[in-house]
Amino acid sequence: MNPEQMISQLAGFYNHDQFSEIYLLHADEFKQHVAEKTVMDFYKYDLKRGLGEIISWEFLETEQEVSAYLINFKYGELSLKITLTADNLLALVNWEPVHEEEEILNSRDPLTILSTNLLETPLQRFVDQLAIKYLQDPNNRSLSIGLIHGTHTEKFFYGEIQQENGTLPDSHSLYxxxxxxxxxxxxxxxxxxxxxxxxxxxxxxxxxxxxxxxxxxxxxxxxxxxxxxxxxxxxxxxxxxxxxxxxxxxxxxxxxxxxxxxxxxxxxxxxxxxxxxxxxxxxxxxxxxxxxxxxxxxxxxxxxxxxxxxxxxxxxxxxxxxxxxxxxxxxxxxxxxxxxxxxxxxxxxxxxxxxxxxxxxxxxxxxxxxxxxxxxxxxxxxxxxxxxxxxxxxxxxxxxxxxxxxxxxxxxxxxxxxxxxxxxxxxxxxxxxxxxxxxxxxxxxxxxxxxxxxxx
Known part of the structure; x- marks a missing residue:
């Protein structure tokens, strides 16, 4: 079974009020942590009572084995991210509001955004990509980012602590x-x-x-x-x-x-x-x-x-x-x-x-x-x-x-x-x-x- 087939099966059970069958689609590890009633109540009350039946779905992307879909309900839409186990059960099910890409007016030139990032490693370049995207919106000001991996710590500072004052945040900037x-x-x-x-x-x-x-x-x-x-x-x-x-x-x-x-x-x-x-x-x-x-x-x-x-x-x-x-x-x-x-x-x-x-x-x-x-x-x-x-x-x-x-x-x-x-x-x-x-x-x-x- 591929993710598309899983979405189809889940939607079918959902539209026919077979919420206990949705629970059975989940991997054993998920079932150890989440009771059947919790899942049934979520689909019956949190989703269906407000959004109605699933009308259609659209594949968005797959990143690091997580497949994302736009799920269109009768009265709204949600994003659904799933991953499957080797035996084709749901390991991850994550329903989220749909985040529409905002149209940014007067977007900042990335080269003008202040940063301490040295851009020497793939991780540093990945952090930079996301931080710059956030700060290209002129209504956003600064970011202080800290990462821990084992005994290693890495810090990144972006933007400015006050509008147009040209001063980067540092380790002791208070938020x-x-x-x-x-x-x-x-x-x-x-x-x-x-x-x-x-x-x-x-x-x-x-x-x-x-x-x-x-x-x-x-x-x-x-x-x-x-x-x-x-x-x-x-x-x-x-x-x-x-x-x-x-x-x-x-x-x-x-x-x-x-x-x-x-x-x-x-x-x-x-x-x-x-x-x-x-x-x-x-x-x-x-x-x-x-x-x-x-x-x-x-x-x-x-x-x-x-x-x-x-x-x-x-x-x-x-x-x-x-x-x-x-x-x-x-x-x-x-x-x-x-x-x-x-x-x-x-x-x-x-x-x-x-x-x-x-x-x-x-x-x-x-x-x-x-x-x-x-x-x-x-x-x-x-x-x-x-x-x-x-x-x-x-x-x-x-x-x-x-x-x-x-x-x-x-x-x-x-x-x-x-x-x-x-x-x-x-x-x-x-x-x-x-x-x-x-x-x-x-x-x-x-x-x-x-x-x-x-x-x-």
């Missing part, structure tokens, strides 16, 4: 890393677990003052683990997030306080049992941060220093950039307009996305995760939930690509994007930092996979 901050919060939680202060299956009401009889559904409570893997049933943000007095569009988290989170929780009503469905929730991680602060009677900043940054020697990773480091804080830009976006003060939501860091610190952090620096780090990598196509540890996302398990997280704020990923078995990892709101995920993943499989 907002957004939701990559959640992985730091997860390590602090793992530290509390390993100290016996809290358990993943604990009802969160054990750590919240007040009764909160509403934070359960027919006897099933929200557990600590549900906050970590986004299965709590809580929304991404409180429904009144943009309606509260003091809301600032350019700094949206600034005035939403812990007291407002507590007030929101008191009136929140679950509509399904926690643990049923995944919905990415910054609110869930804000609550987790509050629990950890109450548990230790210490601010999150102090816990971050004690558990992670001081032991690792990460000197420039913090929630608040001190005055002495403000010159290192690069300007962030909105990709749509190209205008300066300003910085975000995450306040009560800092556990979900408030950290700032530089490339050197993030490479230290990446290597600590690759090498399981402590049992706190390693605990966060253990899978706690499985969805169709991916799983989650504590904050980290786990995903299979061919024979590799990639553990990753990304982040974004108004003017920044970040991506951090690693493959333990191959002692490989990657960090990408950008001071533009344009996603870096696809570029980062391509570089990571090439660094492992391509020539040096």
């Amino acid at each position: 907002e890393i957004g939701s990559v901050s959640k992985t730091f919060t997860a390590i602090i939680l793992a530290h509390a677990i390993n100290q016996g202060k809290i358990k993943l299956n604990d009802d969160i009401r054990k750590y919240l003052s007040g009764g909160y009889q509403n934070l359960q559904f027919e006897g099933t409570p929200i557990r600590v683990i549900d906050l970590c893997n986004h299965t709590s049933g809580l929304p991404g943000l409180p429904e009144n997030f943009e309606d509260h007095k003091g809301y600032e569009e350019n700094n949206p988290y600034l005035n939403y306080s812990k007291e407002m989170i507590v007030e929101y929780l008191e009136g929140f009503v679950l509509d399904e049992p926690p643990g049923t469905r995944a919905e990415y929730s910054n609110l869930g991680f804000a609550i987790l941060g509050m629990i950890l602060e109450d548990l230790y009677q210490l601010p999150l900043k102090k816990l971050l220093e004690e558990v992670i940054t001081v032991p690792l020697g990460m000197k420039n990773t913090t929630y608040e950039v001190p005055a002495s480091h403000q010159d290192s804080f690069v300007a962030g830009y909105d990709h749509e307009s190209g205008e300066a976006a300003g910085y975000w003060d995450l306040g009560a939501f800092k556990a979900a996305g408030g950290l700032k860091s530089d490339l050197d610190d993030m490479l230290i952090y990446l290597r600590a995760n690759i090498n399981d620096y402590t049992k706190d780090f390693s605990l966060t990598h253990h899978q706690t939930d499985v969805q169709a196509g991916y799983g989650r540890g504590l904050a980290w996302v786990t995903q299979f690509f061919n024979d590799d398990t990639i553990i990753w997280h990304n982040g974004g704020t108004a003017g920044f994007r970040s991506y951090c990923a690693f493959i333990k078995e191959k002692q490989a990892g990657l960090v990408v930092l950008s001071n533009s709101s344009k996603d870096v995920d696809d570029m980062a993943l391509e570089i990571l996979l090439y660094s492992m499989e391509g020539p040096g």
Whole structure:
């Protein structure tokens, strides 16, 4: 069977509601990690209920044994990437939104884009190709890219830290890393677990003052683990997030306080049992941060220093950039307009996305995760939930690509994007930092996979 025949078979089962047959198309390794019900629910509810039947498909490309197709549904379209095992079963199934090539107006001349890349190896030239493509868009500003392979580390810097100032970023240029901050919060939680202060299956009401009889559904409570893997049933943000007095569009988290989170929780009503469905929730991680602060009677900043940054020697990773480091804080830009976006003060939501860091610190952090620096780090990598196509540890996302398990997280704020990923078995990892709101995920993943499989 070739990939085209597999797509035809999958589409046939899908259109005839034979979702259990789709599950049987997967390799045994996939089935060991993903339950049949998870796959059936994904195709029945996540896909068919919203998009309808598959009408047609179109082959796009094959790269490193991954075949990509455009799948046309009755009410929309998605990209599907698959790989087959030797016995013609699905080893990889990755559904993604369709990324249409943007028409770039006033594209930059590649020769004018500043870079430290020496272009001496195939890997360096591959990185350059993708980085230049990203920065040819005049609304994107800079990239700081770090690669780890075994004991070797390689760094690349592109663009400029501020519009038309002609200054490249360097190892100590500070970026907002957004939701990559959640992985730091997860390590602090793992530290509390390993100290016996809290358990993943604990009802969160054990750590919240007040009764909160509403934070359960027919006897099933929200557990600590549900906050970590986004299965709590809580929304991404409180429904009144943009309606509260003091809301600032350019700094949206600034005035939403812990007291407002507590007030929101008191009136929140679950509509399904926690643990049923995944919905990415910054609110869930804000609550987790509050629990950890109450548990230790210490601010999150102090816990971050004690558990992670001081032991690792990460000197420039913090929630608040001190005055002495403000010159290192690069300007962030909105990709749509190209205008300066300003910085975000995450306040009560800092556990979900408030950290700032530089490339050197993030490479230290990446290597600590690759090498399981402590049992706190390693605990966060253990899978706690499985969805169709991916799983989650504590904050980290786990995903299979061919024979590799990639553990990753990304982040974004108004003017920044970040991506951090690693493959333990191959002692490989990657960090990408950008001071533009344009996603870096696809570029980062391509570089990571090439660094492992391509020539040096």
